[in-house]
Amino acid sequence: MASLRSIIPVMAALSGVIAASNVSCPSDLPLSCHNTTAVANTCCFIPAGQILQTQFWDTDPAAGPSDSWTIHGLWPDYCDGTYPQFCDSSREYTNIKSLVSKFLGASTLSYIETYWVSDDGDDESFWEHEFSKHGTCISTLNPSCYSNYQTGEEVGDYVKTLVSLFKTLPTYDWLKAAGITPSTSKTYTSSAIQAALEAQHGAKVTLGCSGKYLDEVWYHYNVKGSLQDGTFVAADPDGSKSSCPTTGVKYVPKN
Ligand SMILES: *[C@@H]1O[C@H](CO)[C@@H](O)[C@H](O)[C@H]1NC(C)=O
Numbered sequence: 001m002a003s004l005r006s007i008i009p010v011m012a013a014l015s016g017v018i019a020a021s022n023v024s025c026p027s028d029l030p031l032s033c034h035n036t037t038a039v040a041n042t043c044c045f046i047p048a049g050q051i052l053q054t055q056f057w058d059t060d061p062a063a064g065p066s067d068s069w070t071i072h073g074l075w076p077d078y079c080d081g082t083y084p085q086f087c088d089s090s091r092e093y094t095n096i097k098s099l100v101s102k103f104l105g106a107s108t109l110s111y112i113e114t115y116w117v118s119d120d121g122d123d124e125s126f127w128e129h130e131f132s133k134h135g136t137c138i139s140t141l142n143p144s145c146y147s148n149y150q151t152g153e154e155v156g157d158y159v160k161t162l163v164s165l166f167k168t169l170p171t172y173d174w175l176k177a178a179g180i181t182p183s184t185s186k187t188y189t190s191s192a193i194q195a196a197l198e199a200q201h202g203a204k205v206t207l208g209c210s211g212k213y214l215d216e217v218w219y220h221y222n223v224k225g226s227l228q229d230g231t232f233v234a235a236d237p238d239g240s241k242s243s244c245p246t247t248g249v250k251y252v253p254k255n
């Protein structure tokens with residue numbers, strides 16, 4: 001993840017946007033889900049500390065580029081497969097597009113318009129749903145964690161981390177490198193798909209299917225520090241939610 005954190009300031013400098021907040025955290029906090037005693041500073045430690053970067057492969061209707069998976073969201077799980085949701089009704093923003101534009105700039109907005117797309121065409125409502133349902137439950141994004149907090153600043157941090165992680169998880173390319181490519185005729189085994197992604201990510205992933213059709217992959221992490229500035233460590237799933245058949249998995253083209 002070092003590369004991610006070095007890319008962000010460069011992007012911010014180029015587009016001249018407001019720098020995201022700087023929650024500085026002590027370095028001796030435990031990795032999330034690995035603490036043995038309660039950690040009081042939840043601005044630097046995420047109790048719902050298994051963080052999932054979830055991705056879609058939408059084919060019916062198709063959404064996003066034909067040679068890329070797309071972003072579903074960034075979700076906090078308690079460390080046992082259960083999860084909090086809709087944690088702060090006062091932060092169910094309805095202007096995410098303008099918040100992204102304000103805090104991250106036009107190039108990030110354009111990026112998510114390509115890669116964080118809804119299959120019903122209403123991208124902004126989808127982004128709002130993801131932040132309201134999941135983003136409000138990530139403790140380090142709480143407004144009280146910020147100095148000189150500006151309304152919606154934490155949405156910028158949520159999207160910044162989401163996009164940064166997504167860019168390190170090129171599911172389409174990883175599957176292709178293992179000979180797993182979209183096809184209307186071929187079928188694959190879950191174990192072959194799992195092995196290809198696990199080898200790259202460094203931990204098991206969760207595969208999602210609708211019937212026999214592969215349409216989701218979830219990558220799981222624990223975090224040392226905050227969502228904003230922490231180090232992400234690949235983790236096996238905290239619960240088993242894979243929904244794909246063992247054999248006969250279809251991975252069909254988007255067009
Ligand atoms: C964050 O804090 C560190 C250490 O104080 C500083 O070097 C860095 O410039 C700060 N970054 C931002 C974006 O404010």
Ligand SMILES: *[C@@H]1O[C@H](CO)[C@@H](O)[C@H](O)[C@H]1NC(C)=O
Pocket residue numbers: 035036037038039040047
């Ligand atoms: C880890 O820290 C969280 C937050 O303080 C706490 O709720 C949880 O009980 C802790 N886990 C253990 C095993 O003490």
